[in-house]
Amino acid sequence: QVHLAESGGGLVQAGGSLRLSCIVSGSALHIDGMGWYRQAPGKSRELVARISNNGAINYQDSVKGRFTISRDNAKNTVYLQMNSLRPDDTAVYYCNVEGFTVASIRDNRPRREEYWGQGTQVTVSS
Numbered sequence: 001q002v003h004l005a006e007s008g009g010g011l012v013q014a015g016g017s018l019r020l021s022c023i024v025s026g027s028a029l030h031i032d033g034m035g036w037y038r039q040a041p042g043k044s045r046e047l048v049a050r051i052s053n054n055g056a057i058n059y060q061d062s063v064k065g066r067f068t069i070s071r072d073n074a075k076n077t078v079y080l081q082m083n084s085l086r087p088d089d090t091a092v093y094y095c096n097v098e099g100f101t102v103a104s105i106r107d108n109r110p111r112r113e114e115y116w117g118q119g120t121q122v123t124v125s126s
Contacts, residue, residue, distance in 0.1 A: 006120040008080075020079065030102060031098075035096045036069065038122075048063055066082065078095060
């Protein structure tokens with residue numbers, strides 16, 4: 001089993017900062033990509049930032065220069081530092097991890113799976 005525990009959301013004024021954390025527990029997955037997505041009311045879930053196991057990073061254009069994603073593989077944790085927050089950053093933020101399952105590697109039949117956190121609310125007031 002894989003479990004994701006997010007923290008760090010909250011209410012902040014425009015221009016403020018928040019740091020999201022996501023701790024991944026369980027040994028069923030060889031984690032490759034770790035990322036953050038968000039979903040605002042009435043909108044589809046969208047990628048915010050993603051970091052691969054080799055350090056490759058991609059960001060949604062609207063957060064470039066304001067948000068920074070990082071990961072600590074020893075702690076199975078991914079972070080999202082959010083600076084210069086704007087009201088349009090208001091959303092529920094979800095942690096996501098994906099990779100090959102340990103069982104599929106053992107069975108020599110590699111299969112990728114992904115897991116989601118429960119989400120943490122970020123609200124930016126104007």
